[in-house]
Amino acid sequence: MNAPSAPRDSVDDLAPRILSGERRALARAITLVESIRADHRAAATALLDRVGQAGRQALRIGLSGTPGVGKSTFIESFGLMLTGQGLKVAVLAVDPSSSRSGGSILGDKTRMEFLSRDPNAFIRPSPSQTHLGGVARRTREAVALCEAAGFDVILIETVGVGQSETLVAEMTDLFILLMAPAGGDELQGVKRGIMEMADIILVNKADGDLKPAAMRTVADYAGALRLLRKRAYDPEGFPKALPVSAVEQMGLEKAWAEMQALEGWRRENGFFATRRAEQARHWFEAEVREGLLARLEADPEIRARMRALGASVAGGQVAASAAAAEMLAALAQP
Ligand code: GDP
Numbered sequence: 001m002n003a004p005s006a007p008r009d010s011v012d013d014l015a016p017r018i019l020s021g022e023r024r025a026l027a028r029a030i031t032l033v034e035s036i037r038a039d040h041r042a043a044a045t046a047l048l049d050r051v052g053q054a055g056r057q058a059l060r061i062g063l064s065g066t067p068g069v070g071k072s073t074f075i076e077s078f079g080l081m082l083t084g085q086g087l088k089v090a091v092l093a094v095d096p097s098s099s100r101s102g103g104s105i106l107g108d109k110t111r112m113e114f115l116s117r118d119p120n121a122f123i124r125p126s127p128s129q130t131h132l133g134g135v136a137r138r139t140r141e142a143v144a145l146c147e148a149a150g151f152d153v154i155l156i157e158t159v160g161v162g163q164s165e166t167l168v169a170e171m172t173d174l175f176i177l178l179m180a181p182a183g184g185d186e187l188q189g190v191k192r193g194i195m196e197m198a199d200i201i202l203v204n205k206a207d208g209d210l211k212p213a214a215m216r217t218v219a220d221y222a223g224a225l226r227l228l229r230k231r232a233y234d235p236e237g238f239p240k241a242l243p244v245s246a247v248e249q250m251g252l253e254k255a256w257a258e259m260q261a262l263e264g265w266r267r268e269n270g271f272f273a274t275r276r277a278e279q280a281r282h283w284f285e286a287e288v289r290e291g292l293l294a295r296l297e298a299d300p301e302i303r304a305r306m307r308a309l310g311a312s313v314a315g316g317q318v319a320a321s322a323a324a325a326e327m328l329a330a331l332a333q334p
Pocket of ligand 1: 065066067068069070071072073074204205206207208210244245246247248
């Protein structure tokens with residue numbers, strides 16, 4: 001006998017379906033966390049709280065690389081290799097450009113034709129959203145939902161444009177940088193900050209005519225990585241650079257073995273849990289800050305006061321810092 005059924009798409013309806021790994025329920029739940037409607041937000045929060053109690057964890061892997069480097073080809077090959085081993089793989093995307101182009105570029109199912117038809121894979125394209133903060137929350141919550149649905153590996157794809165990488169690094173356990181074979185001088189153009197974020201650099205397209213250049217590039221990155229200060233949360237030999245060919249499926253097992261080795265070491269040495277704990281704290285604080293700002297912006301009186309003070313600052317009647325102090329003092333009053 002079934003219990004009386006809950007209304008469709010309610011928390012009571014979605015939660016058990018997500019926990020049993022039903023992909024349609026997962027997709028609906030992600031749509032719910034993407035919504036900015038207040039009642040949807042409340043339902044999303046309740047749902048996340050409910051399914052989070054299952055305490056399931058996936059390995060969260062961030063993957064970044066400039067357009068054309070082979071991200072979707074890599075995710076297709078790598079994802080199929082993992083599902084071939086019996087693992088369940090989810091692919092999400094953080095795409096800062098989607099709001100500008102009005103469409104989704106990353107995580108597009110047509111870019112991963114076979115993986116998208118694999119019953120053990122779930123691919124969710126990035127929604128078009130206007131600000132990175134919204135994208136961050138949506139992705140974090142989608143990750144939590146995928147974990148609750150029993151996925152083993154979650155790949156979060158982003159393009160190599162700075163801010164979005166930091167964001168993805170802040171919500172993943174491992175951060176992988178996908179690079180193309182390059183000349184030595186191009187290598188110097190890679191931002192140090194991005195190199196420092198990477199746990200593993202994969203030089204893709206190590207096949208055919210490009211293979212010699214790819215192998216040189218691997219050696220160049222390996223050299224550059226050795227020059228970086230050793231990080232406390234890395235075992236000997238990390239971060240490291242490896243060659244792969246997404247098209248020829250070369251080096252993928254080795255890359256996966258290295259990811260698992262790094263994960264295992266960090267788990268044994270406590271860095272895995274510490275990193276997750278720090279990330280959770282970070283996102284909690286970020287959300288409070290955002291909520292506070294949203295609340296301020298929703299208050300017409302405060303908005304009017306901001307506008308008036310802003311005009312005075314622009315007109316040179318008040319200094320910016322004095323106006324800010326006045327505004328903050330006004331906010332502090334009950
Ligand atoms: P993305 O923009 O980073 O997602 O890159 P794509 O996966 O769309 O790949 C861009 C181009 O590089 C396509 O023409 C692919 O066929 C090609 N490509 C991707 N991976 C490889 C590879 O391992 N070897 C070679 N030779 N070409 C590749």
